[in-house]
Amino acid sequence: MSNAMYNKMWHQTQEALNSLLDKESQNIMESQSNQVFIFQMLATFYIKYVQIFRNLENVYDQIVHPQKRILIRKILDGVMGRVLELKNEMVELELMEFHYFDDILQDLKLAPQQLDIPIPKYFLKEKLEVIKGREKILAQILANTGLDIPEKKYTVKGIPLEEAVKLIQIAERARQGRLRAMFMKQIFLQEYRAKQTKILGEKVVDMGAAVLQIQKVWRGFHQRMKTEKQREEEMIFLGM
Template sequence: MSNVTFDLQWKEAMVELLDELELLDPMSSLTAQEMMATQDNVEKFQHYSTMYIRYLQVFRKLEESYDQMVHPQKRMDIKKALEAVMGRLLEVKELLIDLNKQVVFINLDDVLVDLKLAPDVLEVPVPRFFIEDQARALEEREKLLDVLLMQAG
């Protein structure tokens, strides 16, 4: 695919992210906070589950755009957005755990059916920049070990 394709995918992911921040984040406005206060835990769980899945979809798009992007400046911007989305995913996951009586394993089957999505949507891929950064650290560690072995041997 071309650069234009991944530029469009990046823009689409950012628009979806902005939509999530505006529409689905109940903590963004006072009226939304009041509305969430009147809902029971099941409705809150449904709300945050949907939010979690949508953030995962945005995360996947950003991650693929990051991996395929050639321009280093754009990659840095996408990486910042990816890190922000990962942080938000962790926050929403923590809210889901709290609403799920502190059980870490969350059943999102009903939400997947409502959104007409396959279960593989819930799989969280390891961001490729983690792998790249780790590869650099491993190379440096190997070089250090080689130098130490040369000095000792």
């Protein structure tokens, strides 16, 4: 995405954060004693802060403006701290570390995957030297204790150019064969669907013709019976 897109995301995240802070201040003023209501409120704030954190992390990773990066980093650290505070409050409220957010996610139209908290990329970038140092120390300890696993070196056997060309040709022909088979399968399925549609259409036409024929026969029979009844009534009326 372009820099303008991340700037837009940054402004949208700012607005969402300001709105969330206003809602938090309002709910703090309104003290509640209902435990279920309090948990719903904390869980909603937690989910929204996680979404803000994910957006801020992406923005901080992509924006190159130094002043903006300093500001975003401070806000990002604050949001991470607030996420931890809300998590701690929910744990103290329910006395458990696992919480069910199904109904809240459904109300917010979010997927469970959107609750995943990724490791910020700058953690790894800034701590890269520290991580490498730890790996060296660990490797040295394993080497001193004799627990290190020697790396297996695999030898690559060279092949003649003609054999390599043949292998490439075989792989390419196999790929083309798979594509051709897939193409023929699609054609077969299209023809099969067209045939089935035609058969069903003919059945529908035949059924319609049968209905019309039955209607004609029934109407003729009904009219003959009606005419015969009228004739009998007329003969009775005439005294014949």
